Amino acid sequence: MKFLKSSKSIQFGLVAVIAALAAPLVFAQDAGTRVAVVNSEKVFNESNLAKAMQTRLQNEFTKRQNELRDSAQKIKSAAEKLDRDAAVMNEAERSRRQRELADQDRELQRKQREFTEDLNQRTFEERAKIAEKANLVLRQIAEQRKLDVIVQEAAFVSPKADITDDVIKALNSQK
Incomplete structure (x- = not known):
């Protein structure tokens, strides 16, 4: 009981x-609260602005990326040559070349870090521009449809509440 x-x-x-x-x-x-949902990652990946951003970044960073790749290949080739020739070198020469390789490798790693930081910074800047334009579009859609709330990244979204494709279309129609 x-x-x-x-x-x-x-x-x-x-x-x-x-x-x-x-x-x-x-x-x-x-x-009567009206809610809609937008998938911002889809906007950042599929809109024309996002595609143009990718092209700009690729054009801006491809040369440096290729230089880094070439430098890494040269260091790898030099290390393989050192391994092959080490048996016939005197100790001083072998140590000197090992130090040179280590210095070159550190320099390459520094340049790779700078490259990654620069790429991340530029990506952030470009995404901020897209976000600013997307926010304007979201406000317009909210006013047109009399929405009270627009949520990003919901756990579940009914297709009738998802306005992502509409945001992408509106962004794509802008010049």
């Missing part, structure tokens, strides 16, 4: 918690 009382109080507690969590949603629906 005591078990039934505690079981009923647990059930009552669960019902109370569920009701408390659902109340804002019911209130929002009753008040």
Whole structure:
């Protein structure tokens, strides 16, 4: 009998918690709150602005990337040559070439870090430009459709609430 009382109080507690969590949603629906969802990563990947950004970044960084790749290949070739020739070299020459290779490798790693930092910074700058334009489009869509809230990256989205494709179309129509 005591078990039934505690079981009923647990059930009552669960019902109370569920009701408390659902109340804002019911209130929002009753008040006519209109919500839409946008997938920002899709906007950043599929819009014409995003594709143009990728092209700009590729044009800007391809030369440096190729230089880094060529430098890495030269260091690798020099290391392989040192391994092959090490047996016939005197100790001083072998040590000198090992130091040179180590210095070249450190310099290459430094340049690779700088490259990555520069690429990340430029990507951030370009994405900020896209985000600014997308936010303007989101405001326009919200006004047109009388939306109260636009959410990014929801766990679940009904297709009727997803406005991502509309945002991409609006961005693509801009010049």
